[in-house]
Amino acid sequence: MGISVSETVRVAMLGGTFDPVHLGHLRSAVELVDALGLDRVHMIPAHQPPLREAPGVPSHERLTLLQHGIGDTPRLVADDREIRRDGPSYSADTLASLRAEYGESARLVMALGHDAFLKLADWHQPQRLFELAHLVVIARPDHHQPLPHTLGELVAGREVDDPAALFATPAGGLLRLSLPTRMAISATEVRQRLCHGGSVRYLLPEAVERRIMALGLYRHER
Numbered sequence: 529m530g531i532s533v534s535e536t537v538r539v540a541m542l543g544g545t546f547d548p549v550h551l552g553h554l555r556s557a558v559e560l561v562d563a564l565g566l567d568r569v570h571m572i573p574a575h576q577p578p579l580r581e582a583p584g585v586p587s588h589e590r591l592t593l594l595q596h597g598i599g600d601t602p603r604l605v606a607d608d609r610e611i612r613r614d615g616p617s618y619s620a621d622t623l624a625s626l627r628a629e630y631g632e633s634a635r636l637v638m639a640l641g642h643d644a645f646l647k648l649a650d651w652h653q654p655q656r657l658f659e660l661a662h663l664v665v666i667a668r669p670d671h672h673q674p675l676p677h678t679l680g681e682l683v684a685g686r687e688v689d690d691p692a693a694l695f696a697t698p699a700g701g702l703l704r705l706s707l708p709t710r711m712a713i714s715a716t717e718v719r720q721r722l723c724h725g726g727s728v729r730y731l732l733p734e735a736v737e738r739r740i741m742a743l744g745l746y747r748h749e750r
């Protein structure tokens with residue numbers, strides 16, 4: 529895919545429902561590249577999110593919106609690998625496929641917002657996530673809850689203070705990052721505004737807004 533698989537290649541996965549993608553996702557991905565010196569961020573829409581209700585907009589359309597949102601942004605990739613897989617979209621399987629692609633010595637990161645991190649202990653094979661990748665947790669303005677006990681046990685001894693310490697090994701660490709721009713935008717709020725005919729200008733990339741409007745998506749939220 530254009531990047532040589534060298535010993536130190538640094539790649540992140542940012543998974544999500546992306547229902548729809550918004551500027552909070554995209555700005556975080558760009559700032560993640562800068563903060564961690566990443567070669568690439570794979571933004572990967574879940575085909576069937578395991579822990580939430582099936583999204584009203586099908587995965588292929590959420591992927592198309594993501595492609596419109598990324599446009600020609602360097603180092604960000606709209607990745608369809610979960611859409612090409614049947615069944616629930618487990619991140620552990622997605623990371624295994626990225627690991628197979630980039631090799632054992634690649635530095636692989638699973639990036640997620642603090643809200644998603646809080647539920648990590650309920651995910652499928654949470655220990656395996658750390659065998660495959662480092663976890664990087666992005667602070668979100670409206671999400672400050674403390675870690676549940678089971679999550680504390682899962683991450684005990686893994687936390688490091690900076691990217692250099694994280695990338696000393698290919699996987700297994702935890703880094704909490706406060707990126708420079710924290711945006712209090714959520715897809716839930718975007719969907720609600722669209723449902724009520726409200727404006728979503730400047731919450732989404734223009735190309736994403738145009739496509740949502742042209743297709744009439746999210747107008748009749750269930």
Ligand code: ATP
Nearest residue numbers: 543544545546552556640641644711713714715716
């Ligand atoms: P919803 O409101 O439908 O739950 P969301 O806005 O949280 O959606 P997701 O697709 O679930 O979006 O999020 C994908 C990933 O991006 C998650 O790890 C989430 O924590 C993170 N994320 C979402 N919005 C932001 C934001 N504004 N800033 C930083 N990270 C975000």
